[in-house]
Amino acid sequence: MNLDNLNPQQKEAVITTEGPVLVVAGAGSGKTLVLTYRIAYLISLGISPSSILALTFTNKAANEMKERIRKLVGKRADYIYMGTFHSIFARILRQESNLLGYTRDFSIYDTDDSENVIKAILKDFNLSENHFNPRFLQNAFSKVKNKSVTNEYEIEKTLGNQNKKLVELFYEYNRRLKQSNAMDFDDLLIKPIELFSNYLDLLEEYRERFNYILVDEYQDTNIAQYRLLKLLVNQNRNICCVGDDAQSIYKWRGAEVRNILDFHKDFPETKIIRLEQNYRSTKSILAVADSVIKNNVFQIPKTLWTSNESGEHVKIIMCYDERDESNFVSRKISELLYSNEYQPKDIAILYRTNSQSRNFEESLIKSSIPYIIVGGVEFYKRKEVKDLLAYLKLIVNPKDDESFLRIVNFPARGIGEISIATLKSIARIKEKSLFQAISDLLENNEVNDRIKKNFKLFHDLIIKYQSLLSQSNFYETTKAFVDEIGLLQIYKEEGTEESLQRYDNIIQLLNSIQDFQSINPDKQLSDYLSEVSLLADVDNWEDRKNSVVLMTLHSAKGLEFKVVFIVGCEEGLLPLKRDGMIEDIEEERRLFYVGCTRAMKELFLTYARNRNRFGNSFPQIQSRFIEEVDKKFTKLEATPLAEIYMKKKSEMRSIIVDDYSQINEFDDDIIENTREIRPGTFVLHDVFGKGRVIYSEGYGDHQKVIVEFKSGIKKHLMVKYAKLKVIK
DNA sequence: GCAATTTACTTTTTT
DNA sequence: AGTAAATTGC
Numbered sequence: 182m183n184l185d186n187l188n189p190q191q192k193e194a195v196i197t198t199e200g201p202v203l204v205v206a207g208a209g210s211g212k213t214l215v216l217t218y219r220i221a222y223l224i225s226l227g228i229s230p231s232s233i234l235a236l237t238f239t240n241k242a243a244n245e246m247k248e249r250i251r252k253l254v255g256k257r258a259d260y261i262y263m264g265t266f267h268s269i270f271a272r273i274l275r276q277e278s279n280l281l282g283y284t285r286d287f288s289i290y291d292t293d294d295s296e297n298v299i300k301a302i303l304k305d306f307n308l309s310e311n312h313f314n315p316r317f318l319q320n321a322f323s324k325v326k327n328k329s330v331t332n333e334y335e336i337e338k339t340l341g342n343q344n345k346k347l348v349e350l351f352y353e354y355n356r357r358l359k360q361s362n363a364m365d366f367d368d369l370l371i372k373p374i375e376l377f378s379n380y381l382d383l384l385e386e387y388r389e390r391f392n393y394i395l396v397d398e399y400q401d402t403n404i405a406q407y408r409l410l411k412l413l414v415n416q417n418r419n420i421c422c423v424g425d426d427a428q429s430i431y432k433w434r435g436a437e438v439r440n441i442l443d444f445h446k447d448f449p450e451t452k453i454i455r456l457e458q459n460y461r462s463t464k465s466i467l468a469v470a471d472s473v474i475k476n477n478v479f480q481i482p483k484t485l486w487t488s489n490e491s492g493e494h495v496k497i498i499m500c501y502d503e504r505d506e507s508n509f510v511s512r513k514i515s516e517l518l519y520s521n522e523y524q525p526k527d528i529a530i531l532y533r534t535n536s537q538s539r540n541f542e543e544s545l546i547k548s549s550i551p552y553i554i555v556g557g558v559e560f561y562k563r564k565e566v567k568d569l570l571a572y573l574k575l576i577v578n579p580k581d582d583e584s585f586l587r588i589v590n591f592p593a594r595g596i597g598e599i600s601i602a603t604l605k606s607i608a609r610i611k612e613k614s615l616f617q618a619i620s621d622l623l624e625n626n627e628v629n630d631r632i633k634k635n636f637k638l639f640h641d642l643i644i645k646y647q648s649l650l651s652q653s654n655f656y657e658t659t660k661a662f663v664d665e666i667g668l669l670q671i672y673k674e675e676g677t678e679e680s681l682q683r684y685d686n687i688i689q690l691l692n693s694i695q696d697f698q699s700i701n702p703d704k705q706l707s708d709y710l711s712e713v714s715l716l717a718d719v720d721n722w723e724d725r726k727n728s729v730v731l732m733t734l735h736s737a738k739g740l741e742f743k744v745v746f747i748v749g750c751e752e753g754l755l756p757l758k759r760d761g762m763i764e765d766i767e768e769e770r771r772l773f774y775v776g777c778t779r780a781m782k783e784l785f786l787t788y789a790r791n792r793n794r795f796g797n798s799f800p801q802i803q804s805r806f807i808e809e810v811d812k813k814f815t816k817l818e819a820t821p822l823a824e825i826y827m828k829k830k831s832e833m834r835s836i837i838v839d840d841y842s843q844i845n846e847f848d849d850d851i852i853e854n855t856r857e858i859r860p861g862t863f864v865l866h867d868v869f870g871k872g873r874v875i876y877s878e879g880y881g882d883h884q885k886v887i888v889e890f891k892s893g894i895k896k897h898l899m900v901k902y903a904k905l906k907v908i909k
Numbered sequence: 910g911c912a913a914t915t916t917a918c919t920t921t922t923t924t
Numbered sequence: 925a926g927t928a929a930a931t932t933g934c
Contacts, residue, residue: 917929
């Protein structure tokens, strides 16, 4: 194998195949390259691909890596065990499920499902949700599992509050999941630990199989994952972990940077390799990122350097408000696209919270810039999608109470609150799942016939499709099922924009089932459901679409773009403040660092003077991270609106100190004016006819635009003289 | 039991 | 401001 295009450290990381290796890889230092080459190299040495276990952070990363390895070693790449911790161990758990008292068709509950289970428990225990916040409990339970603590005292300590009640609820929660033949995300990590600790011969089997273990994004593994790794590593101790403590951004989810620091304690013979040359970014971008991250006290000292050119200055832009901010970004993107230096897919807009995407969506539409939002209300969390999936889960796993409750009366079939309460009490007495308790309800003389009839219909429906599923392929069965309950018809008849969207989503879901079946002809419906539950937002993003990408800073981890906009760089937003508290300032700083280091050529940092939150506008202060940036590498700018606002504000201050009403009136005027003619606007010109504005600069009498007319010619015009009329 | 209206809550970040 | 939950009226 040819390793000539690797630098000495990268090469060492590739060819040190035996024994524990820790690769401390700075941002953009070719970490993915090293992992792909390392795996390909192992295979070229004659090592069986199926003895390689490669754990990544997202499915997307796994697929990309597999694709790249395939290019190097061909078909053999298909046999590598590669995927996220969750998906790999879900697969193993399905195989060994009976040892743990689950069936192979167990359901996977997402965070919302878990929260619903907790709500149901609180109700049954007569506890107020005000006193026991379900979301808090869900979070706390997850923490216990992430830390993989098992003894009661430790559980109590982790749950906090010295509250025995919480421990009781925790046990009840797990009991109910087990009874529903369901696992939550964390179970997918701790159940394997349980499995391997109880069945040592089985552990030995897996240890032998996975002779080479590789872990990507190691800085974001939690204690449970680390324990799992330690269990699986065999006497050869061929484990290679790649990570960067500066990019650890999932501490809130239980990730432990200590896993990096402590690695050599468990593996004293570890070879530590540092990758410090950055191949991705310009000097300016790297310098900006570095000047901020060095304010963190807790970090492994390292010097990331690059031989790339200095490049453009990093731009810091002050905006008036969030709409001005999104308009600026759209304007700038039009400009970048117009220069023909960049394509839409080269550009990313990164923000701290999903809710920030809305304004950008609006302004990008107005400017006719193709875009794609990664995340937000994810596809698989939408009501209609979850409903259909709940039906399928119930058909596959009749013990799944959560799915049962979700769809038992949707579409409406006359099974209301009272009917369900009756069924619940029967289920509790008989110690059966809700679905299984239906047959008991039907034989119960105290239940009236109307209720019985409704349950009977529902029961027969599910039974029918259970048997259909065993007879024909699951896509056909699902399709027939959707037709029978008239799901598509319901949304079609409603006819609102929202329900048509839902219609499309159901179609899309059916298509994805069909695709899954044709790609994996030997797999079952439960495999599909499992895969779908473990998809991340980024996994669904097809970058071939050539669109500007909008996503959270978290989702951007591991990706790179030629141009990056980090928006909303304001105190309270980035770093994010909640309940008046900033959770963990160093983690927020690392998040900012991750954002900056995604950029290859150009980086824009924007902030707004005012921002709407919960319907009210609040004055904002620029982020401390912007203060920390070494200004030698930046250029400070302001949007026209922000400039006028600042000027006006200082003038006003000298005249009337407290009367802000005049500022607001003034603001409305200028906002209206600059909004009218902007990139994307269609205009009519006396001489040139119809055209579209593709670039705009300046404001008022100084506003200049570039218009592309129908004839194809582009004109630079001063709005003041051009007498443009806005059309549509 | 169901649809329509009112109220409450939301903005962390995700497998 | 926008959405989900809760409450009311039929």
